[in-house]
Amino acid sequence: MNLAEFGPVCDEGWRRVSGTPGFLSEREARFLMLAAAAAPADGAIVEIGSFKGRSTVGLAYVAQRYGLGRVVAIDPHTSPSTTDPDLGSRRSSYEEFQESLRRAGVADAVEIRRAFSQEVARDWSRPIRLLWIDGDHVYEAVKQDLALFRPYLAPGAILAMHDVLGTWPGPLRVFVEDVLGSDAFGPAGCFKSIGWAQYRPADGSARRFRWRRRRLAVVARQLIPVALAGWKTTGLGRWRHRFWWRLLPHGTVDPARWAARVAIK
Numbered sequence: 001m002n003l004a005e006f007g008p009v010c011d012e013g014w015r016r017v018s019g020t021p022g023f024l025s026e027r028e029a030r031f032l033m034l035a036a037a038a039a040p041a042d043g044a045i046v047e048i049g050s051f052k053g054r055s056t057v058g059l060a061y062v063a064q065r066y067g068l069g070r071v072v073a074i075d076p077h078t079s080p081s082t083t084d085p086d087l088g089s090r091r092s093s094y095e096e097f098q099e100s101l102r103r104a105g106v107a108d109a110v111e112i113r114r115a116f117s118q119e120v121a122r123d124w125s126r127p128i129r130l131l132w133i134d135g136d137h138v139y140e141a142v143k144q145d146l147a148l149f150r151p152y153l154a155p156g157a158i159l160a161m162h163d164v165l166g167t168w169p170g171p172l173r174v175f176v177e178d179v180l181g182s183d184a185f186g187p188a189g190c191f192k193s194i195g196w197a198q199y200r201p202a203d204g205s206a207r208r209f210r211w212r213r214r215r216l217a218v219v220a221r222q223l224i225p226v227a228l229a230g231w232k233t234t235g236l237g238r239w240r241h242r243f244w245w246r247l248l249p250h251g252t253v254d255p256a257r258w259a260a261r262v263a264i265k
């Protein structure tokens with residue numbers, strides 16, 4: 001990927017994402033597009049949880065521009081979900097999802113898998129360059145999504161998980177325990193509510209990676225009880241929450257520096 005060209009591609013990608021309903025901020029969308037474009041690995045871009053297509057559109061636009069194959073978008077689009085209480089009794093998102101892809105001009109760049117992630121995992125066999133987990137946010141479900149698809153991450157692939165620093169304790173716990181705590185991952189960090197890590201089975205145990213992951217884990221772990229309490233804290237709890245929150249780097253990502261960080265030499 002030519003990073004000099006990425007700026008305008010990302011701007012155009014965001015223009016299309018911004019016209020799509022769903023749950024993803026501008027900075028998160030830009031990060032996700034960067035991860036899809038710059039992941040130094042071959043394989044599929046896999047999205048678990050598409051809803052009305054907001055993140056799908058960004059991923060698919062980048063895939064189209066850089067010839068990265070079709071984005072595999074997994075979502076049963078059935079409501080209510082058995083384990084995601086947020087979905088309530090709303091009707092299916094499937095028609096709006098399809099309409100979003102058409103409107104953004106990326107319908108041809110998406111392989112739609114209208115199924116639960118665990119169903120798709122049963123016959124999955126392809127390597128993955130970017131795994132975007134944004135499906136069922138309950139702890140057991142996030143843990144399962146990672147466990148089912150992790151074996152297919154190509155070395156150098158990027159794992160990105162939504163709402164790690166959001167209103168759900170499940171993704172945060174899985175990120176701390178199963179990602180930051182694992183030597184199979186190398187560089188890692190948070191950006192807005194996204195937790196990300198690079199799959200580096202060969203050298204993830206190197207000191208430079210392990211130390212940074214551990215430092216992040218020490219801080220992020222302190223936020224699990226806060227997330228479990230719905231991020232509502234008072235008195236001393238609020239002070240502790242703010243203290244740890246400020247210590248957790250989750251701000252600006254410079255595309256060139258980030259790409260250099262995950263480049264495999």
Ligand SMILES: C[S@@+](CC[C@H](N)C(=O)[O-])C[C@H]1O[C@@H](n2cnc3c(N)ncnc32)[C@H](O)[C@@H]1O
Pocket residue numbers: 021022023024048049050051052053054055056074075076077078081084087093115116117118134135136141
């Ligand atoms: C938070 S929304 C996804 C938001 C979307 N990525 C966006 O950018 O707006 C979560 C979605 O996950 C889907 N979902 C829930 N459980 C799932 C599972 N086991 N496998 C795949 N998708 C699932 C729901 O149907 C819902 O559409």
